[in-house]
Amino acid sequence: MNKFLFELGTEEIPADMIAGGLEQLSRGLRAVLEENGVEVGAVSEFSSPRRLAVLIEGLPERQEDREETVQGPPRSIAFDDQDQPTAAARGFAGKVGVAVQELEVAETDRGEYLVARRTVEGLPVPDLLARALPAVVGGISWPKTMVWTESRFRFIRPLRWLLALWNGEVLDFELEGVHSGRSTHGHRFLGGGGPVEVAHPDGYVEALRQHFVLVDLEERRAKIARELQQQTPEGSSVLPDPDLERTVAFLNEFPTVLRGGFQERFLEIPREVLVTVMRHHQKYFALVDAEGRLQPWFLTVLNTEADAKGNIRKGHERVLEARLEDAAFFWNTDRQKPLAERVEALAEVMFQKELGSYLQKTERIRAICAGLADDPRLDEAARLCKADLTCDMVFEMPELQGIMGGLYARAEGLPEPVWKAIYEHYRPLAFEDDPPQTRAGALLSLADRADTVVGCFSAGIRPTSSSDPFGLRRQAQGAVQILLEHRLEVSLGRLLELAARGFEGVGPDVLEQVREIFEGRVRYVLREKGFDYDVLNAVFAAGVDNVYQASRRCEALQGIRGEADFEALAVAFKRMRNILTKETDELPPLREDLLAEKAESNLYQAFSRLQPGVDEDLEAGNYAEVLRALAGLRAPVDRFFDDVMVLTEEADLRRNRLRLLTDLSALFLQVADISEVVVARPSRP
Amino acid sequence: MNFQEIIHRLLGYWMERDCVVQQPYDVEVGAGTMHPETFLRVLGPEPYRVAYVQPSRRPADGRYGENPNRLYKHYQLQVILKPAPEDIQDQYLDSLRALGIDLAGHDLRFEEDNWESPTLGAWGIGWQVLLDGMEITQFTYFQQAGGQDLMPISGEITYGLERIAAFVNDAESVHDLPWNSRFTYGEVRKREEYEFSRYSFELADVDMHFTLFDLYERECRRCLDNGCVLPAFDYCLKCSHTFNLLDSRSAISVTQRVDLIARVRALAVAVAGAYVEEDEQVPV
Numbered sequence: 001m002n003k004f005l006f007e008l009g010t011e012e013i014p015a016d017m018i019a020g021g022l023e024q025l026s027r028g029l030r031a032v033l034e035e036n037g038v039e040v041g042a043v044s045e046f047s048s049p050r051r052l053a054v055l056i057e058g059l060p061e062r063q064e065d066r067e068e069t070v071q072g073p074p075r076s077i078a079f080d081d082q083d084q085p086t087a088a089a090r091g092f093a094g095k096v097g098v099a100v101q102e103l104e105v106a107e108t109d110r111g112e113y114l115v116a117r118r119t120v121e122g123l124p125v126p127d128l129l130a131r132a133l134p135a136v137v138g139g140i141s142w143p144k145t146m147v148w149t150e151s152r153f154r155f156i157r158p159l160r161w162l163l164a165l166w167n168g169e170v171l172d173f174e175l176e177g178v179h180s181g182r183s184t185h186g187h188r189f190l191g192g193g194g195p196v197e198v199a200h201p202d203g204y205v206e207a208l209r210q211h212f213v214l215v216d217l218e219e220r221r222a223k224i225a226r227e228l229q230q231q232t233p234e235g236s237s238v239l240p241d242p243d244l245e246r247t248v249a250f251l252n253e254f255p256t257v258l259r260g261g262f263q264e265r266f267l268e269i270p271r272e273v274l275v276t277v278m279r280h281h282q283k284y285f286a287l288v289d290a291e292g293r294l295q296p297w298f299l300t301v302l303n304t305e306a307d308a309k310g311n312i313r314k315g316h317e318r319v320l321e322a323r324l325e326d327a328a329f330f331w332n333t334d335r336q337k338p339l340a341e342r343v344e345a346l347a348e349v350m351f352q353k354e355l356g357s358y359l360q361k362t363e364r365i366r367a368i369c370a371g372l373a374d375d376p377r378l379d380e381a382a383r384l385c386k387a388d389l390t391c392d393m394v395f396e397m398p399e400l401q402g403i404m405g406g407l408y409a410r411a412e413g414l415p416e417p418v419w420k421a422i423y424e425h426y427r428p429l430a431f432e433d434d435p436p437q438t439r440a441g442a443l444l445s446l447a448d449r450a451d452t453v454v455g456c457f458s459a460g461i462r463p464t465s466s467s468d469p470f471g472l473r474r475q476a477q478g479a480v481q482i483l484l485e486h487r488l489e490v491s492l493g494r495l496l497e498l499a500a501r502g503f504e505g506v507g508p509d510v511l512e513q514v515r516e517i518f519e520g521r522v523r524y525v526l527r528e529k530g531f532d533y534d535v536l537n538a539v540f541a542a543g544v545d546n547v548y549q550a551s552r553r554c555e556a557l558q559g560i561r562g563e564a565d566f567e568a569l570a571v572a573f574k575r576m577r578n579i580l581t582k583e584t585d586e587l588p589p590l591r592e593d594l595l596a597e598k599a600e601s602n603l604y605q606a607f608s609r610l611q612p613g614v615d616e617d618l619e620a621g622n623y624a625e626v627l628r629a630l631a632g633l634r635a636p637v638d639r640f641f642d643d644v645m646v647l648t649e650e651a652d653l654r655r656n657r658l659r660l661l662t663d664l665s666a667l668f669l670q671v672a673d674i675s676e677v678v679v680a681r682p683s684r685p
Numbered sequence: 686m687n688f689q690e691i692i693h694r695l696l697g698y699w700m701e702r703d704c705v706v707q708q709p710y711d712v713e714v715g716a717g718t719m720h721p722e723t724f725l726r727v728l729g730p731e732p733y734r735v736a737y738v739q740p741s742r743r744p745a746d747g748r749y750g751e752n753p754n755r756l757y758k759h760y761q762l763q764v765i766l767k768p769a770p771e772d773i774q775d776q777y778l779d780s781l782r783a784l785g786i787d788l789a790g791h792d793l794r795f796e797e798d799n800w801e802s803p804t805l806g807a808w809g810i811g812w813q814v815l816l817d818g819m820e821i822t823q824f825t826y827f828q829q830a831g832g833q834d835l836m837p838i839s840g841e842i843t844y845g846l847e848r849i850a851a852f853v854n855d856a857e858s859v860h861d862l863p864w865n866s867r868f869t870y871g872e873v874r875k876r877e878e879y880e881f882s883r884y885s886f887e888l889a890d891v892d893m894h895f896t897l898f899d900l901y902e903r904e905c906r907r908c909l910d911n912g913c914v915l916p917a918f919d920y921c922l923k924c925s926h927t928f929n930l931l932d933s934r935s936a937i938s939v940t941q942r943v944d945l946i947a948r949v950r951a952l953a954v955a956v957a958g959a960y961v962e963e964d965e966q967v968p969v
Contacts, residue, residue, distance in 0.1 A: 149838075189788045316818040
């Protein structure tokens, strides 16, 4: 069997785009082979900032031969009166390379046609690949591309070399003026300068390793992980940062971990600032001691073999200290002006063009908070929560907004509920992120998010299926997470209405659209929690205005759904709902004297006995108890449907029975529309 | 190697590679990109190569000469290679070697950083070059300038001269850098930093500068109406600098800011369009 190796060499690809590009290249190559009926063996992928490479093994020499049928002219013009082939038939035969007498006639939808059957010889696989490669490479889609040649070919960065080997042979092709060959390039400074020849795909990884390029991502990650441990002093540990580990693995061809330090006096700067400077600005790992205290050290990943003279360490330390010097300066100067005195200046900080300044947003958030809870500390937090946007530290490091406000509030001596609420009111930033821990932080975040989403919708800024530039779905999802995590009994409708009061003319139609966005996120979050889709359908059909209660109802339903009585009841409930849709007249209240049949009075009595307990359980949110109690109605309900003719001709009896079923179903619908539950074949995610 | 030697070596290096060695532009600018030798030359089809130093004024970055890294005015060394040769990255790396930097003994990398100037209607794709963690160069393949799609594509190399000098001389503060064998950077420039910081934060006459902005804008338009593109560009640059000054005086409100940026951008786009159009009509 044969091996095929392809490497495309470029100028440095952004670290976070390498994996996506490589995946597409690999998929594109496999697709070409599969579309041409070529079986593919093992596929390996390699990458570094300057290259994407794919090695495919177990390839046959040629594509399989295949039978092909080509349709020619209609029979009517292919033969003359004497049934002899005409010029049309001879022309067709010539074109497809088959003798005239071998042509056949085939029945088609449009009548009889001449056809030729021929064997198409399979192409050599290397030819197939060479022909397909330019389109595969050009077909990679990148988040942001550039042009550099007259042809305006778009790619992530200029293409500089193409290595394409079929075993030991070069696969010949050209793309944007670059010709394929057997050369690659080693490390920019340690690789010895010139091109590196690769004799055979088998020697690829080692040839590059010799020239200080580790093309195997896992090898780079392992080296980084190992050296992070080695470079960590006794008693300390690396502050875990999986994202950064991944980034530096894609940023370096020959990663080497180096430890540097900074002056202890900088430890007076809040930890959040130090970590942000190290992590986001310099891509350094921070170190902590056994008690979790930050240490005056950092670990950086170099793109070179070693720091023989200590110059590299000195350079990195100088850069970090200059940044920390700035941070210390901001920490000291920002605090000279309390947050309360900064609020007015928010009039000059734009939130969004259509939605005014952050001062206006602050006032709206305060109003929403006031509607959610009567809590002077929440109000103070709301009043100050955006004031840090006028601080130099936040101007330099926008990712610290909120956090800095909280830290400055704490330094000012404001009460803990106030500074903590400010500190955490942007959380959660992502689905994996934790919501605020404090109740005030949770309510503040909720108010901020509701204001943003309702405001944007009222200004016509809405997410579409493909784009959500203002992150409104994420905002709504964070609100849902907060409602669930804090078990907040807040009505979604009320929250959105409170938010709508902050803007001119938010009509019911806009609120309905916002509600849809929120409910979509409720569904998503609950689905992620593992609830079955039909359980969600059942609970949603009964309404999810109180998100926390909705999740409790899901739990109850999911817990009971498999039980035999419940399944039977779900079937009966479905019948009930079907019958109820047939009667549209207003139904009079139930009359006991009209309960003619034994089965219906039995059902009524069983139902009446249950009702007080069920109401209590509903009040207390014991939804599992409610469902269990209702499941106990299975026998009388079944008997009712067996013995009683609901849609009888006698109008009084009919309406009375429908009333009984309506009352019964209303009780169910306080928890869920269980007719939505799929019986006998429960789904699992 | 002192500050002026670094400039000398870099200009010498690019002079040997067919670059026209130009002088700084004599209108206040915020970056070397605004020099007409970059902004206008990257437009249109003619190949070009140029290198020059451009003192770049950023009023809001002034620190009265007291900050070790931040300056009201810093020096950029700007190189434009049009079209960008295939080995432009290697040529750049060789220019660092020409400064005596042993790249194998350091940690150099190209990290994604796509340059964009909303006021010039210009953007490009490229990197910041980090040397032992310090950003020493901005490297850009220009894609658009003045709202015009470019072809051929120019490679722009913008060296941060103070950063490179700090690296080469292992200096903690820019003011300690040797300008030459007798004078430090601080001795040459500190008073200027102090006075211009004072001016742009405390003194600049806001009303006058708003008036000037309007006047410069009008003059730019008038030049364009009369087919005189290069003088028009001067007034576009003056608008841009006036905007920066007003900004450092915190005189610009939210809505004004958007509006003023849009006005400068409109001028830059008009200039670029006219430059390409008038190109064929100018007597040689």
